[in-house]
Amino acid sequence: MDAACFLEAADRHCQQQGVKLTSLRRQVLELVLGYDGVVKAYQVLADLQRQRGIAAPPTVYRALDFLVASGLLHKVDALNGYIVCRHVGCSHEGLILVCSQCGRVQELDATPMLALLREQAGGEGFSIAPQNLLLTGHCQGCQA
Amino acid sequence: MDAACFLEAADRHCQQQGVKLTSLRRQVLELVLGYDGVVKAYQVLADLQRQRGIAAPPTVYRALDFLVASGLLHKVDALNGYIVCRHVGCSHEGLILVCSQCGRVQELDATPMLALLREQAGGEGFSIAPQNLLLTGHCQGCQA
DNA sequence: ATGGTGCTGTTATACCGTAACATTATTCGT
DNA sequence: ACGAATAATGTTACGGTATAACAGCACCAT
Numbered sequence: 001m002d003a004a005c006f007l008e009a010a011d012r013h014c015q016q017q018g019v020k021l022t023s024l025r026r027q028v029l030e031l032v033l034g035y036d037g038v039v040k041a042y043q044v045l046a047d048l049q050r051q052r053g054i055a056a057p058p059t060v061y062r063a064l065d066f067l068v069a070s071g072l073l074h075k076v077d078a079l080n081g082y083i084v085c086r087h088v089g090c091s092h093e094g095l096i097l098v099c100s101q102c103g104r105v106q107e108l109d110a111t112p113m114l115a116l117l118r119e120q121a122g123g124e125g126f127s128i129a130p131q132n133l134l135l136t137g138h139c140q141g142c143q144a
Numbered sequence: 145m146d147a148a149c150f151l152e153a154a155d156r157h158c159q160q161q162g163v164k165l166t167s168l169r170r171q172v173l174e175l176v177l178g179y180d181g182v183v184k185a186y187q188v189l190a191d192l193q194r195q196r197g198i199a200a201p202p203t204v205y206r207a208l209d210f211l212v213a214s215g216l217l218h219k220v221d222a223l224n225g226y227i228v229c230r231h232v233g234c235s236h237e238g239l240i241l242v243c244s245q246c247g248r249v250q251e252l253d254a255t256p257m258l259a260l261l262r263e264q265a266g267g268e269g270f271s272i273a274p275q276n277l278l279l280t281g282h283c284q285g286c287q288a
Numbered sequence: 289a290t291g292g293t294g295c296t297g298t299t300a301t302a303c304c305g306t307a308a309c310a311t312t313a314t315t316c317g318t
Numbered sequence: 319a320c321g322a323a324t325a326a327t328g329t330t331a332c333g334g335t336a337t338a339a340c341a342g343c344a345c346c347a348t
Contacts (some may be wrong), residue, residue: 019302020293020294020295022296022297024296025295038323040334040335041334041335041336042334042335043253054298054300055296055297056336057336057337058296058297058298058336058337058338059296059297059298061335061336061337062295062296063296071185077221077222078221079222080304080334080336091231095264095265097265097268097270097272099270100273103308106268106270108264108265108268112260113257113260113261113264116256116257116260117239117252117257119281120252121252121279121281123251124252124284125283125284125287126250126279126281126282126283126284127281127282127287128240128241128279128281129244129279129280129281129282130221131279131280133262133277133279134221135265135272135273135275136272136273136275136279137265137270137271137272137273138273139269139270139271140268140269140270140278143271144267155333164314164326166326166327168326168327169326184304185304185305186302186303186304188327198328198329199328200328200329200330201304201305201306202305202306202307202327202329203327203328203329205304205306206326206327207327224303224304224305224335276299289346289348290348291346291347291348292345292346292347292348293330293345293346293347294343294344294345295342295343295344295345296332296341296342296343296344297340297341297342297343298339298340298341298342299338299339299340299341300337300338300339301336301337301338301339302336302337302338303334303335303336303337304333304334304335304336305332305333305334306331306332306333306334307330307331307332307333308329308330308331308332309328309329309330309331310327310328310329310330311326311327311328311329312325312326312327312328313324313325313326313327313342314323314324314325314326314345315322315323315324315325316321316322316324317320317321317322317323317325318319318320318321318322
């Protein structure tokens with residue numbers, strides 16, 4: 001899916017959810033889409049500053065928080081970064097696989113697994129927050 | 145398992161692994177054990193400063209990194225914190241539930257989940273390395 | 289127009305983590 | 319035991335990450 005197509009899908013998605021993909025948020029999303037994998041907030045901030053002359057951290061963090069909350073991006077805690085969600089519309093919880101050799105990132109739908117987990121954890125009185133899981137391993141190309 | 149007992153087990157564990165649990169590292173581990181759940185690096189740093197008069201961030205980060213690398217602690221990325229590993233010596237993979245409100249920790253058996261997960265990731269050509277799974281949420285006491 | 293709500297701008301600051309180099313302790317070959 | 323190599327720790331300084339708090343603006347419904 002290319003960027004233009006994704007942005008269009010994002011527009012539809014936000015409209016459906018009743019939230020507003022404002023021009024700032026759209027611009028931030030576009031900047032994230034410009035990268036291949038994990039993006040840092042301050043990279044986006046720098047890009048934003050290049051495009052509009054001035055921008056402060058809260059501006060970009062608020063936009064990123066919105067995009068995560070609405071399911072268009074995932075936060076990758078272990079890397080202090082963000083990735084585009086490749087399952088907009090079907091799942092808001094990702095299973096993010098990071099190849100520890102080449103650093104490439106894949107995303108799976110973690111919903112079925114987390115559903116089972118929630119059931120099990122619920123039995124112990126623990127309620128699991130929405131989140132995505134980051135796992136390390138080796139991708140197909142790196143399993144020499 | 146109480147702190148004294150854990151420290152003894154940690155000594156044995158490090159000896160077996162051929163790594164050194166120096167007095168600084170042991171002191172840091174002891175400080176982490178003094179807390180109930182998740183501990184932040186700067187909390188430990190403050191404690192360390194109280195005990196030895198002076199200490200700088202690298203001192204505590206290096207000790208924490210060592211303790212994580214040797215399997216005595218786990219890092220909780222989502223909370224920028226650390227918890228004690230309750231399965232030192234067992235090679236089995238844990239599923240650790242961390243309450244993001246009170247910081248307390250619970251554990252579940254991760255085996256069925258990880259099997260499902262490996263199957264799913266394997267279908268995409270990704271082989272998941274052995275690791276602990278950390279999830280955040282709210283424990284029974286902290287659910288309003 | 290008025291007030292409420294949500295979004296953005298702005299300043300300032302707190303928190304998290306590491307680079308780089310100096311110094312001390314420990315290990316190891318001889 | 320000695321000195322060289324290695325590992326651990328001390329120290330300074332800095333860079334990256336993230337949020338609080340308040341101000342202004344835009345939009346919509348009354």
